[in-house]
Amino acid sequence: MSTESTRSSPDASLVPPRIPLADGGWLSGIALGTWKLDHDAARAAVAESIRAGYRQIDTAARYHNELGVGQGIRDAGLAPGEVQVTTKVRGGDQGHDETLRAVESSRRILGVDAIDLCLVHWPLPRLDRYVDTWRALVRLQADGVVRSIGVSNFSLEQVDRLVAETGVAPVVDQVELHPRLPQEALRAGLAERGIVAQAWGPLGRGKGLLDAEPIVAAARAHGVTPAQVALRWLVEVGAPPVPKSGDAARRRQNLDVFAFALTPAERASIATLATGERAGKDPSIDEEF
Structure with missing residues (x-):
């Protein structure tokens, strides 16, 4: 079922709030996902979305669209530092030296001096x-890459193992998260560790x-779309979403x-949807390279 929004269309003045990260960086309250967009589609979508108000663009080496994402960011014409770009080290590039090479490749393809946020895509x-x-990522951060x-x-x-063996905690854990899969225990544990849970899917x-x-x-x-309600729910539980379209x-x-907030009754009703059902892969048993 689809519900058309009766609210006015957003514009560049509707820039999401910045969420501070433990290392002094920031994450946008809503990021633009680019999964399944090819270079040309990503370039157009990124440029238009930045003009509409997005300030963080999410890509990955595995998406094969970093070139278009970088071009779209430049096309939008904002000052350096106003738009954050996230990319990810794919499974096939895991390992210390492999990661050093992979991140340098992503940096060059994106056409940036430094990548704002780099994630290990799958454990x-x-x-x-x-x-x-x-x-390798700790080293690249120290080097300013x-x-x-x-x-x-x-x-x-897995997060605790990283900290135990390197002394450095991630600032973000991007996981599947929505009303059917609210991941309360994971979100609470990440918050205790000063790590932001960012919602994919x-x-x-x-x-x-x-x-x-x-x-x-x-x-x-509220006179909004169902998608806006789902995204607002994530904002309210402190899990900045990465929607794509x-x-x-x-x-x-x-x-x-x-510009709207869910009522306690609405939040309680949405909570009944929590089944633990995933829409994507289960990282405890599935692999992605």
């Missing part, structure tokens, strides 16, 4: 290379989340979630 415990990969470093799809135990990847009655009812009540109007709507 891949079977390979047991994620600590060496992390050591990356400004902030984090992980994606990591458990608390925040709209449930088209698997019916946005048709759920608690989401639809809240959308009707190939449609410019939907990208603008996804950005516009800071």
